[in-house]
Amino acid sequence: MIKQHARLLDELAAAGRLSEVWRPHFERVPRHEFVPEVAWFGWDNRVISRADEPEAWLDAAYADGPIVTQFDDGKVLPGGAPGLSPSSSLSMPRIVARMLDAAMIVDGMRVLEIGTGSGWSAALLADRLGDANVTSIEIDATILRAAQRALRQAGHAPTTVAADGTGGYAAHAPYDRVLATCSVYRVPPAWIAQTRPGGFIVTPWRLAMPSGLLVRLEVDEDGTASGPFVCPAWFMVTRNQRRSTDQVPMTGPALDGRTSLRRGEVFESESAQFAVAVLVPNCDQWTESGDAGVTVRLDDLASGSWAAVAYGDESGTDFAVRQGGPRRLWDEVEAAYAWWQDAGRPEYIRFGLTVDGATQRLWIDEPAAVVANL
Template sequence: MSTQHEAEAGPERLASALIENGALTSDWLPAFQAVPRYLFVPDTIWPGRGGMNRQSDRVIRADDPELWWRAVYTDAPITTQWDDGAYTGPGKGQTPSSSNSMPTMVFSMLDALSVEPGNRVLEIGTGTGWNAALLSHRLGAENVVTVEVDEASARDARARLNAAGFDPLAVVGDGAKGYPEGAPYDRVIATCSIGSVPREWIEQTTPGGVIVAPWGPTYGGEAVVRLTVAGDGTASGPFVGSSAFMRLRAQRKDLPSTQAYLGGMEWPADGAKSMTTLSPDDVGDWIHMFAIGVQVPGLFCRVRWGADGAYRLWLHDTDVTSWATADYEKGRTRYEVMQSGRRNLWDELEAAWRWWDRQGQPGFERFGLTVSGQGHTIWLDSPRNRVPTFPR
């Protein structure tokens, strides 16, 4: 930072932006002011862009303090670790594995948590420690337990928390298991995404308590769900907005390669050809992927790019029984489809998309989730209106 004025203006501008977009409410404003983000951002970072899962080149604070400061007080996520810490060189690693989350997302999720004085909170994913510090300021550090699976991240976060004057219980462990020694909790918040709500989180939450977590199906798309835990051990509630978080390590996707489906043959192998009027380019938005994914269990996709914006969308099932492709080219109104295996994956995807279209193309906020002993149920508008799934 070049001047004291710029140092002060950064937080003020960010606060104004967060208040204007509705993320930062009056009850969280004192925590924002008392717990500055810069205290919880390491010296080496990869700034992100708001609303996008893309990182800029590495920024080292000592080399470019103004750019580092500008990144800290931009409403965007900041990647702080790649490849579980294995990557250490210049440039970028393969897969981002820890971050300081986008401030809009941080305060939107804290707002959804609906904390009350005296609440005990379990946080899954300490990350850099900022979220735990905000909760500690609001509720008292004695009421906050934060769990981090990465030992180095946990150590660094604990040091930042202590330097800022906070001492929540910071545990190194598998967040999927919660932290039963500190249970019960009134609130649970996850700063990593999941595809299945761990039973331990529900069991460690008091009846009437709230769980806030980013949730998404295998196919893609993701949104923050706000679950209320019932006395019978179930949990249910609506999705409250789109999200894009790194996956809980215990639930990371390990998906088969495309070649595993072709049996050593070259495409189109034994695929059956058909045509569709549904463009592959109309099924790839975040809400499309969510709406398709909750209806078509075990579906995932890959894209192979060609020339001039053309591409082939590959569909696979996690059981490695079926595959499909749909070819996109600009200017076309009909698209070639190939399908093979036990399931007609493109037909299932298209039926799921058309169901979503018939419902009025609902956004995330019209969907909800119920978790019970029978598993996970996605619903639309009401728990009584279950979203259909394949096979139908």
């Protein structure tokens, strides 16, 4: 085992991020065998090239960080400047290990993976369960071909399918586990239908307002699935559930006001932002920085509603708010934040999700305590 590989596994294990159950499989499935010759590394999307900088490329392969392998669905060539949106990647090793642990996999299980990507997770699963028990789906044919080559070279041959993963793969159903390496706003019914009762679906799940969490849903005999949120998990959204990137023009009649709610209280707290995102549905949020300082924007494209909070240098005690459209989005944010405070500032791990047909119910502490229907 090369030194970078050994160091990464030691660091993950020491931090409690790699279990003894999965460590042997991480040892036998080297990550660098699934890293393209040219890719983008880290949060700054720095280009890494095996030919030009072999040691830096290897260091990146065994850093606990993401490696983007595709931007804009392949419209951007590897090695060039990053595109607008990453569309395929190798996830952080700590997240891969956490997802595998969360799935509570035992020997002999049949697993469906949604999103083959580089093939690394599929190889880890195949190393644990055997090729015959692993099926992996990838929507992008180019990405899938690269993964198939990497899997063959690494000595693994799980079933790999070029298809939209939101439809699952009925030919090998039922599965004991469904694991998604892409995020969804709504859990596809096919995943539930193709999971045996008592089996689990483990998927990154999110809302319109930035808030990515990993959820583990147990499938019941009645066709519902329910379970808790496990940990933060930011993943690319599956292609057929992507939201529009259009913005609502700040035009028409507007209501001016002031707010004492600071940006960090809501948008820099994992649990507060999650609660607000649940209670202010279909609301996109982002931050703009300019000569006038920081502004938080909120949009609901469907209703044409918008809000803007001018935080400036954030040194004040109250801040200017403008809102337009039929929804008063900032008022909704303040009401949601007040609910979260009154509820005792619950952390995200107290929440869970139940999927029942086309309905998703968000609950706190137990499925009967419904917070919102989504």
